[in-house]
Amino acid sequence: MSGTDLLQLFLHFLSLSLLAIGGALGTSPEMNRYLVDQRGWMTDAQFTDAIALAHAAPGPNILFVTLLGWQAAGAPGALAATAGILLPSSVLCFFGNRWRAANASGRLVRSIRRGLSPIAIGLTLAAGWIISVANNVDWKLWALSVAAFGFFLFSRRNPLWLIATGALAGALGVV
Template sequence: MSPDLGWGLILEIFLRFLLLSLLATGGALSLAPAMHKYLVVQKGLITDTQFIGSIALAQSAPGPNVLFVTVLGWQAAGFWGALAMTVGCLIPSAVLAVYAGRKIVSNPNSFWMRGLREGLAPIAIGLTFATAVVLLKPWITEWRVWLLTIASISVAYFTRLAPIYLIAVGAAIGAFGFLNP
């Protein structure tokens, strides 16, 4: 651990991500705006570029969607930061998933379960949209990024094209530097 990063910060990171995990109705990636605010804006542990790069790296790697939390933790505070963020994110959501899963299986059509599903859907959509805004923020004035975003959303919405093709096209565009200002 770096000399300027103490155990107090590791504990703070763990507790922060423990609480954030309770909001992860759209999956772990829906927490990206709150993670960005904490890691980049409030604490200054990583830069915007590191934040976005960590998410891009983790999303392109095989494995669970929550992998980006571990990469962010590593960038922010090394091994112990990665461990604190990952465990902090996984404990509450795992406990709630097991509990909710049991309730849904035992009463799938109950008033409360339907209300929960219908109530969480708009929250998940809003959190996902907020994540997109945070990830696009560095390129907010770049028209080529907006063009690619609108084209990707349109193709995804109006066709049955598998998302892997959109990802491949986006990766090729990025690899060839077409989005660099």
């Protein structure tokens, strides 16, 4: 990968940083479009594997961005993607939290919080859709995804039950 490609990777992730309302996973559909469809630096399977591996590992969920950069361009790509996604949002959070603390009871603070919540939920649902479409290659996996979505929508149980159920289904050869 050339230096120009690394710069473009950095700038693309830099632009996504301020759109990552509710976390970087919300911007994963755009990351998928850029890395898989537009640039061809990885496949859909590699993309979703990087997300799954990062979320299975201990640590912050932002690790998937580092793995995507690594998959695209090795260590320089990992650094470019991680720095790009972290820099703008970190600076905004630093100054935004200082402002919020000074105006905690203000009407504008409450309005911003209420306005950003549906955006974060929508971005997270879009990310879930992209990951499901890329991985669900037969009806059993689609059924498992629908059941998991229903579980989250209608249950207040610990999500670890879903992981255990998925592991059991895989061990028994159901999926």
